[in-house]
Amino acid sequence: MIISKTGIQHKITPARIGRALWSLVRGVIIIGICFTILQPLFVKLSVSFMSEQDLLDSAVKYIPKHFTLGNYKLALKGMDYWNSLSRTFLLSAGVALLQLCSCMLTAYGFARFRFPFKKLLFGCVILMLIVPPQIIMLPLYMHFRFFDVFGLIKAFNHGNPISLLKTYWPFVIQAATCTGFKNGLFIYMLRQFFKGMPRELEEAAFMDGCNKFRTFIRIILPSSVPMMVTIFLFGFVWQWLDSFYTSMYLAQMQSKVIPVALDSLAASVYKEYNNFGGSMNFVSPGFVSMMNNTGTILAIVPLIILYIICQRYFVEGIERSGIVG
Amino acid sequence: MKNKKGYFKIVQGKWRLSLVGREALAGLLFASPFLIGFFFLFLPMVIKSISFSFSNMTVEQNGYVLTKAAKNGFEHYIRALTIDPDFNRQLLESVVSMFTKVPIILIFSFFTANLLNQKFHGRTVARSILFLPVILTSGVVLGLESSDLLLSTLSPAELSGTDFSTILNVSGLLLKYTDLPASAINFLANAVNGIYGIIIASGVQILIFLAGLQSISPSLYEASSMEGATAWENFWKITFPMISPLILVNSIYTIIDSFTSGSNEMMKMIKNTIFGEVKYGLGSAKAWIYFICIGVILLIVGGIISRHVFYNDER
Numbered sequence: 027m028i029i030s031k032t033g034i035q036h037k038i039t040p041a042r043i044g045r046a047l048w049s050l051v052r053g054v055i056i057i058g059i060c061f062t063i064l065q066p067l068f069v070k071l072s073v074s075f076m077s078e079q080d081l082l083d084s085a086v087k088y089i090p091k092h093f094t095l096g097n098y099k100l101a102l103k104g105m106d107y108w109n110s111l112s113r114t115f116l117l118s119a120g121v122a123l124l125q126l127c128s129c130m131l132t133a134y135g136f137a138r139f140r141f142p143f144k145k146l147l148f149g150c151v152i153l154m155l156i157v158p159p160q161i162i163m164l165p166l167y168m169h170f171r172f173f174d175v176f177g178l179i180k181a182f183n184h185g186n187p188i189s190l191l192k193t194y195w196p197f198v199i200q201a202a203t204c205t206g207f208k209n210g211l212f213i214y215m216l217r218q219f220f221k222g223m224p225r226e227l228e229e230a231a232f233m234d235g236c237n238k239f240r241t242f243i244r245i246i247l248p249s250s251v252p253m254m255v256t257i258f259l260f261g262f263v264w265q266w267l268d269s270f271y272t273s274m275y276l277a278q279m280q281s282k283v284i285p286v287a288l289d290s291l292a293a294s295v296y297k298e299y300n301n302f303g304g305s306m307n308f309v310s311p312g313f314v315s316m317m318n319n320t321g322t323i324l325a326i327v328p329l330i331i332l333y334i335i336c337q338r339y340f341v342e343g344i345e346r347s348g349i350v351g
Numbered sequence: 352m353k354n355k356k357g358y359f360k361i362v363q364g365k366w367r368l369s370l371v372g373r374e375a376l377a378g379l380l381f382a383s384p385f386l387i388g389f390f391f392l393f394l395p396m397v398i399k400s401i402s403f404s405f406s407n408m409t410v411e412q413n414g415y416v417l418t419k420a421a422k423n424g425f426e427h428y429i430r431a432l433t434i435d436p437d438f439n440r441q442l443l444e445s446v447v448s449m450f451t452k453v454p455i456i457l458i459f460s461f462f463t464a465n466l467l468n469q470k471f472h473g474r475t476v477a478r479s480i481l482f483l484p485v486i487l488t489s490g491v492v493l494g495l496e497s498s499d500l501l502l503s504t505l506s507p508a509e510l511s512g513t514d515f516s517t518i519l520n521v522s523g524l525l526l527k528y529t530d531l532p533a534s535a536i537n538f539l540a541n542a543v544n545g546i547y548g549i550i551i552a553s554g555v556q557i558l559i560f561l562a563g564l565q566s567i568s569p570s571l572y573e574a575s576s577m578e579g580a581t582a583w584e585n586f587w588k589i590t591f592p593m594i595s596p597l598i599l600v601n602s603i604y605t606i607i608d609s610f611t612s613g614s615n616e617m618m619k620m621i622k623n624t625i626f627g628e629v630k631y632g633l634g635s636a637k638a639w640i641y642f643i644c645i646g647v648i649l650l651i652v653g654g655i656i657s658r659h660v661f662y663n664d665e666r
Contacts, residue, residue, distance in 0.1 A: 060480045128388075
């Protein structure tokens with residue numbers, strides 16, 4: 027006999043035992059999966075506090091013996107952390123905002139209006155979704171290396187095209203024209219979302235003499251704020267860690283953004299070491315690993331904070347988007 | 352025959368937009384960011400990429416010059432397919448690994464979504480943790496993780512791999528005492544060893560399945576339970592058909608994801624050919640062969656699955 031909190035007596039039946047066993051198994055599976063996801067994070071965290079001799083000590087696995095903050099000092103300096111943090115923040119927020127605007131307009135157009143070749147054009151959105159960006163990587167690089175719009179820039183710049191590499195312009199152009207990172211996915215999600223909204227509100231607004239753009243601003247925008255936040259956050263996070271476009275456009279830039287800085291962290295810290303003493307001639311894998319882990323922790327801490335604050339937008343966003351229905 | 356719809360009308364001898372026409376114009380204006388991006392940036396890039404793959408490129412100070420490649424322009428394709436020692440092997444490997452990984456990811460995410468759909472304590476926490484990889488293991492982090500020697504020896508995949516093969520040797524036992532074919536056992540062992548890769552690749556899929564599960568009306572289950580159906584029957588007669596459109600969505604998403612992620616060997620190879628070895632034409636040709644493979648596989652898989660998909664409302 028089990029007496030529960032409410033004082034009701036329960037008999038132990040096979041069904042109850044089965045259910046208890048099942049919830050035990052379920053708990054074990056879920057904890058196992060969560061552990062698998064979190065373990066690398068913990069490893070990174072613990073490695074970032076170790077000194078190099080701990081890495082070589084086989085007795086040390088997760089808890090550092092020689093606790094040190096030296097890695098953080100080196101990584102903060104090597105990545106020029108605070109400056110690149112603010113730069114990355116500006117870039118990510120700007121790109122996310124811009125592509126949110128352009129994707130929303132486009133998605134609303136596809137969701138609500140009938141126009142010629144609509145199906146074909148929406149097929150183009152899907153095509154953009156499945157063409158891997160690596161295919162157009164080289165032409166994009168060349169395009170922004172020798173940038174020119176209908177020969178206009180050549181005319182004003184003594185016949186020379188200008189290079190937009192090492193600037194943020196490629197990101198701005200791509201975000202404004204919905205050709206940025208995973209923008210096809212955003213358009214698809216937003217379109218499904220707009221399709222699920224009731225038409226009555228817009229019709230009422232139209233009856234009251236609101237034109238289409240004002241209807242969009244006044245009626246649609248306020249009622250889709252949660253979805254907008256979701257798209258903004260996804261754009262922000264993916265831009266934050268994106269190494270594909272940043273390494274292509276900004277790799278040689280002096281003022282680095284976080285993905286680029288993180289990629290070259292170990293090498294750049296080592297160069298500085300060499301300038302000091304000149305005694306270290308090879309890059310030890312332990313040192314590289316330490317720097318990489320510390321740098322990764324530094325790079326993702328802002329994202330983790332963001333995720334903890336806004337997690338319901340991330341998690342519920344896809345459910346709300348109506349990919350399902 | 353678009354004019355039959357009447358985008359225009361004649362008012363006082365002048366052509367004016369009709370109501371339908373105005374709607375079409377508004378739609379096109381709303382979609383204009385995408386239209387401009389697609390027709391002035393994306394499509395030209397795709398076409399350029401094709402032309403790069405058929406030509407040799409020399410970069411000069413003010414631009415680049417394309418000259419037609421040898422063998423009617425097909426030189427790079429022929430080189431990639433017949434001369435390059437790694438390309439064919441790599442291509443086959445990524446296709447094979449896709450065919451082993453995608454079913455496992457689908458099954459795993461479907462199973463996990465079913466777990467998460469049940470009511471238990473800490474469900475929201477579990478859901479947030481499962482979604483974490485979507486955010487954290489993309490872009491630069493994944494690249495660093497896969498290149499890190501030390502971390503790979505500490506990763507759970509490596510731990511479980513050594514544990515299973517040395518201590519328990521489950522696949523050996525299975526081979527000895529069951530009649531399962533060796534390939535099936537290999538498949539299972541690979542799945543278990545690669546569990547970390549599978550888990551971090553299935554965040555979005557879990558959420559999509561979960562959303563689908565939650566949108567199934569409970570009245571269906573109530574009705575069938577009243578008729579005396581067991582949970583097992585409920586699963587196969589209600590849950591599975593209702594979720595089948597999402598199996599299509601998820602399998603296509605997973606295929607694209609596994610082919611185009613930055614950690615894919617093929618993608619690394621293409622990038623290295625273009626930017627590392629500075630062979631623009633060859634790299635573009637490789638990229639196109641790869642993309643054609645993806646496209647064909649997507650078409651086949653999509654065609655097969657969509658035949659078996661059940662749509663509830665028959666739209």
